[in-house]
Ligand SMILES: CCCCCCCCCCCCC/C=C/[C@@H](O)[C@H](COP(=O)(O)O)NC(=O)CCCCCCCCCCCCCCC
């Protein structure tokens with residue numbers, strides 16, 4: 001196949017003659033009629049070609065085609081220079097080639113298109129797009145129509161666009177509507193919008209497989225549809241941690257070329273009922289309180305988190321709790337090994353083999369997946385009890401513009417584990433130091449009151465007697481929880497209906513359990529905090545979380561190391577130059 005795709009000829013770009021070569025994996029062109037040391041080769045991996053069009057094509061300011069029969073135009077991914085050491089911006093590169101004859105032109109377009117098909121099999125043809133018009137700075141629609149949709153069109157992708165009119169519309173659509181014909185789902189919005197897509201797709205996949213999501217020991221089926229994220233939210237942590245930059249064009253290009261990045265997902269259960277799924281921050285204490293406080297200030301937009309963070313920091317709270325965790329195999333990796341999960345991460349690739357050992361045999365794929373979870377005995381769990389500033393679990397680094405290396409800089413996107421961070425009660429300046437270290441590359445785990453563990457599952461419970469005490473205490477200051485509300489929680493736990501749970505607003509009981517909805521004006525410090533689950537408040541305090549390795553796939557490839565990529569590009573250029581010179585002599 002590969003030999004059939006090879007093509008080599010002279011081509012002209014801007015009236016200069018080039019030697020163009022298409023091997024299986026690369027398309028490159030080198031200027032001729034120049035002294036050897038000036039020769040420069042441009043090399044584009046076939047997998048990064050966006051589109052091949054007959055004629056001289058422009059797409060800006062709008063698409064125009066000059067239909068000459070000896071020309072063709074190639075669009076491809078171009079990395080923009082000077083983008084810092086982590087995360088590169090991708091832009092659309094364009095080169096217009098002229099051939100000596102129409103026959104040769106047709107040969108080039110045919111070969112390039114065939115190579116594309118062979119080398120990027122996951123390119124989407126049809127996408128379902130959800131736009132949250134109210135996310136972040138409310139620019140979702142504008143971002144999609146001006147920056148993304150012209151690129152999708154150029155790449156021949158057809159998209160069905162839905163601008164949401166209410167929260168949970170995207171999730172409900174994915175749970176109930178016909179999805180045949182779609183290769184992937186794109187969300188234009190923030191982490192909250194991504195979470196809707198995540199819940200819709202995971203729920204739908206388990207429904208179709210006849211699996212019960214409530215049971216934490218069940219091996220869930222990975223979702224067949226890919227998810228693309230066009231960032232247009234407040235934190236955009238999932239996008240930042242999987243692409244390395246918050247940039248709609250970069251993300252659109254990853255979608256177009258069908259990049260594929262698996263992602264670990266944590267399921268959160270209460271009394272054997274599924275409560276929610278989480279990929280980034282599942283946080284109790286500080287991060288829960290910040291979210292609860294910030295809900296009152298939504299009108300501030302993305303700034304609400306800084307404001308609420310300051311208010312909560314100044315309130316200086318800590319909470320009692322029992323944390324139990326199931327450690328991951330320490331031989332594989334550690335949260336303090338100072339490595340980074342980057343594009344092509346070897347820890348994650350090895351995990352794919354471990355999680356899906358017979359991936360060529362689809363019948364055994366799911367049955368073997370996660371069987372080890374059931375084999376872990378109670379004795380493997382580690383238990384700690386005390387007072388915490390915060391307890392956080394994250395399946396990935398959770399880097400975001402506020403914290404470029406993230407909550408756990410060495411966490412992996414797809415290794416089947418999460419990092420549990422315990423910040424014990426400490427003096428206010430110590431905690432500030434911990435928070436502040438998130439903004440730089442200083443090690444936030446190198447503090448005497450901070451612990452981090454790589455885990456497969458986590459349980460959180462309140463110290464004995466504390467739960468009732470806290471509700472009684474608050475009950476005295478607020479309306480007593482009535483039966484109807486308690487009834488809801490019981491019903492929810494019993495049926496575990498994901499939709500029911502997610503649809504329900506916080507009940508009064510949940511509000512009383514939430515310090516910032518009731519206690520900012522109280523002098524007494526509350527005994528319980530609330531869980532922040534990827535930006536949603538959870539209605540339960542005592543939970544069990546389990547990490548499901550590589551449950552979903554994103555149109556992304558992980559963070560490209562800018563510095564290493566530069567070397568690669570230069571090395572590649574040099575290699576191509578030398579091999580070309582050798583072929584001449
Ligand atoms: C002193 C500077 C401290 C900077 C600390 C930064 C820690 C940042 C860790 C961020 C982890 C983010 C995980 C992602 C969560 C999102 O899923 C989720 C939803 O996002 P969406 O609204 O876009 O849908 N976002 C959140 O829950 C937001 C959490 C944000 C926490 C920010 C805390 C800011 C703290 C400022 C403290 C200031 C203390 C000042 C003392 C004088």
Ligand SMILES: Nc1ncnc2c1ncn2[C@@H]1O[C@H](COP(=O)(O)OP(=O)(O)O)[C@@H](O)[C@H]1O
Pocket residue numbers: 131132133134135136137163164165166167168188189190191192193194196232233234235236
């Ligand atoms: N049309 C809509 N009206 C109101 N809320 C919506 C709508 N569409 C989505 N949402 C909800 O808005 C929340 C926040 O959206 P998100 O896109 O994450 O923005 P942000 O990052 O600013 O929080 C999400 O939880 C989502 O469920």
Ligand SMILES: [Ca+2]
Pocket residue numbers: 264394395396411412413414415416417418
């Ligand atoms: Ca992980």
